[in-house]
Amino acid sequence: MNWQLFKDILSIDSTSGKEREMALWLNDHLEAPTKELMEVGDGTLNLFLKWGTPSVVFCTHMDTVPPYIAPEFPELPEGSDVSQTSLRDPSHLRWAPPSYPAEGGQSFRDVTSLRITGRGSCDAKGQIFAMYTACKELEAEGRTGFGLLILAGEETGSWGAKAFSKTGFEAPFLIVGEPTDNKMVSAAKGTLSYDLKFTGEAFHSGYPQCGTSAVELFNQFYNALKAVEWGLDPELGETTWNIGLLHSDNPQNILSPELTCRLYFRTTFLSHAPVQRWMQEIAGQAGNDGRAQAPATPAVMPDLIGHLAVTPRGGDVPARYVTLPGFESAPVAFGSDAPHLTGFGHKIICGPGSIKVAHRDNENVLVADLEVAVDQYVRMAVELNACKSKD
Numbered sequence: 060m061n062w063q064l065f066k067d068i069l070s071i072d073s074t075s076g077k078e079r080e081m082a083l084w085l086n087d088h089l090e091a092p093t094k095e096l097m098e099v100g101d102g103t104l105n106l107f108l109k110w111g112t113p114s115v116v117f118c119t120h121m122d123t124v125p126p127y128i129a130p131e132f133p134e135l136p137e138g139s140d141v142s143q144t145s146l147r148d149p150s151h152l153r154w155a156p157p158s159y160p161a162e163g164g165q166s167f168r169d170v171t172s173l174r175i176t177g178r179g180s181c182d183a184k185g186q187i188f189a190m191y192t193a194c195k196e197l198e199a200e201g202r203t204g205f206g207l208l209i210l211a212g213e214e215t216g217s218w219g220a221k222a223f224s225k226t227g228f229e230a231p232f233l234i235v236g237e238p239t240d241n242k243m244v245s246a247a248k249g250t251l252s253y254d255l256k257f258t259g260e261a262f263h264s265g266y267p268q269c270g271t272s273a274v275e276l277f278n279q280f281y282n283a284l285k286a287v288e289w290g291l292d293p294e295l296g297e298t299t300w301n302i303g304l305l306h307s308d309n310p311q312n313i314l315s316p317e318l319t320c321r322l323y324f325r326t327t328f329l330s331h332a333p334v335q336r337w338m339q340e341i342a343g344q345a346g347n348d349g350r351a352q353a354p355a356t357p358a359v360m361p362d363l364i365g366h367l368a369v370t371p372r373g374g375d376v377p378a379r380y381v382t383l384p385g386f387e388s389a390p391v392a393f394g395s396d397a398p399h400l401t402g403f404g405h406k407i408i409c410g411p412g413s414i415k416v417a418h419r420d421n422e423n424v425l426v427a428d429l430e431v432a433v434d435q436y437v438r439m440a441v442e443l444n445a446c447k448s449k450d
Contacts, residue, residue, distance in 0.1 A: 130177030181412025186236025
């Protein structure tokens with residue numbers, strides 16, 4: 060494997076909003092019979108590599124969450140496979156024999172237990188590297204009918220995916236690369252996002268009874284939401300939510316006149332519609348639709364009426380995805396570009412690395428995971444193209 064290529068990719072800062080330089084660099088350095096740069100509309104670019112007319116499209120994203128963290132690489136044999144073995148035979152996969160001898164007598168495990176660190180190593184530049192390596196292996200075997208789509212803006216709203224879907228491109232199969240521990244995603248949680256604005260009345264903090272604190276209003280809402288039981292989904296488990304962009308710019312001796320925040324749900328098949336209804340009731344109670352309603356839950360205080368504005372930001376519904384025989388699978392709680400990529404008959408989500416280190420300062424990926432991912436991507440492309448040829 061061309062480890063220098065991966066190091067070069069990780070060495071470019073492509074945190075959200077800076078993807079254009081990454082796309083231009085990839086266009087200059089990745090090889091394919093056909094390459095196409097596509098404007099997203101916000102200054103960023105998508106890149107589509109094609110080997111013939113793609114029936115199978117590998118897809119991942121080049122943007123990463125901030126801050127940029129430079130890569131650290133262990134010593135690896137540049138430009139060659141770590142294990143030096145062919146994996147087209149599923150019974151001879153690289154991860155099967157821990158002591159399989161590598162070049163120079165070093166065992167397979169000795170090399171592949173090493174980690175590569177840096178921003179994007181598993182989310183999702185590791186996917187770019189593994190997918191491109193798989194494409195080059197398929198090309199070396201004389202195969203065609205596949206492509207690699209590298210998108211901008213996944214971390215900030217899937218803007219690259221949404222822009223690509225407007226092109227009208229269609230193909231039978233899509234393989235989206237995300238850090239799934241190389242397991243195929245059987246189902247993924249949905250998302251729902253809301254902007255909240257709590258409006259109070261500023262007053263001297265020594266006399267709180269004479270004003271209304273937006274912070275106190277937020278606490279009432281937070282406690283009401285925390286008390287809701289959304290139920291345990293048999294496939295996707297618990298419904299979770301998080302508060303972000305929390306802001307109240309008031310001095311310590313003045314009651315807060317305003318607090319704003321963003322509420323972000325991870326929903327299940329069981330909870331997606333109830334969450335929407337609950338938030339609609341809260342918005343109605345707050346007077347957004349011109350009528351007062353009964354509280355959505357007894358824990359919601361009437362003090363919120365007229366003091367809370369709710370603005371829906373959209374989201375994705377929970378979804379099930381294609382899994383293939385012979386591959387491990389599991390549900391996930393994170394989002395991806397997959398829901399926003401239309402024109403594909405069947406969608407798979409799978410890739411190297413763990414979501415539990417994505418977005419963290421210690422983000423990393425195992426060399427072994429990258430090796431396995433390449434093998435699996437090649438197998439998927441071969442099997443899916445074989446399925447299409449039978450249609």
